[in-house]
Amino acid sequence: MSTTIHRTIRIENADNGSTIGQLHITTYSQKERTARAIKMLALMWGLAIITLFIPLAHFVLVPGFLIAGPVIAYKRYQMAQHPSKADGECPTCKQPLSIHLEPSDTLPMWSYCSANNDPVQLIDYPQGETNTTSA
Numbered sequence: 630m631s632t633t634i635h636r637t638i639r640i641e642n643a644d645n646g647s648t649i650g651q652l653h654i655t656t657y658s659q660k661e662r663t664a665r666a667i668k669m670l671a672l673m674w675g676l677a678i679i680t681l682f683i684p685l686a687h688f689v690l691v692p693g694f695l696i697a698g699p700v701i702a703y704k705r706y707q708m709a710q711h712p713s714k715a716d717g718e719c720p721t722c723k724q725p726l727s728i729h730l731e732p733s734d735t736l737p738m739w740s741y742c743s744a745n746n747d748p749v750q751l752i753d754y755p756q757g758e759t760n761t762t763s764a
């Protein structure tokens with residue numbers, strides 16, 4: 630079961646307006662990281678076996694998936710936590726804001742308010758974690 634950490638962030642717009650928001654960070658335990666890595670390895674090697682039966686393409690796909698398996702599994706294992714979403718209030722239109730984040734996203738970053746597409750910047754707030762909940 631992954632854990633979600635909430636961290637306070639600042640949401641700014643281009644006109645220096647800012648509000649306070651929350652960053653949701655998903656964290657994985659040692660056991661979960663291992664399980665996620667093994668799942669990815671099994672998926673990649675499973676694809677290698679499936680693509681074995683595709684004529685011609687198997688010359689590229691099979692070694693590709695065999696190599697990609699451990700590489701992607703290792704990357705997955707290394708990822709102990711990643712941002713999942715940010716919410717708060719848009720500094721421009723004052724509407725509630727919820728931005729889905731990709732695991733590779735890092736703050737500070739620019740995004741758009743979901744209500745009016747206002748450009749907003751998510752900035753790390755130097756305060757640390759506020760609370761933890763299990764998800």
Ligand SMILES: [Zn+2]
Nearest residue numbers: 719722742747
């Ligand atoms: Zn807005």
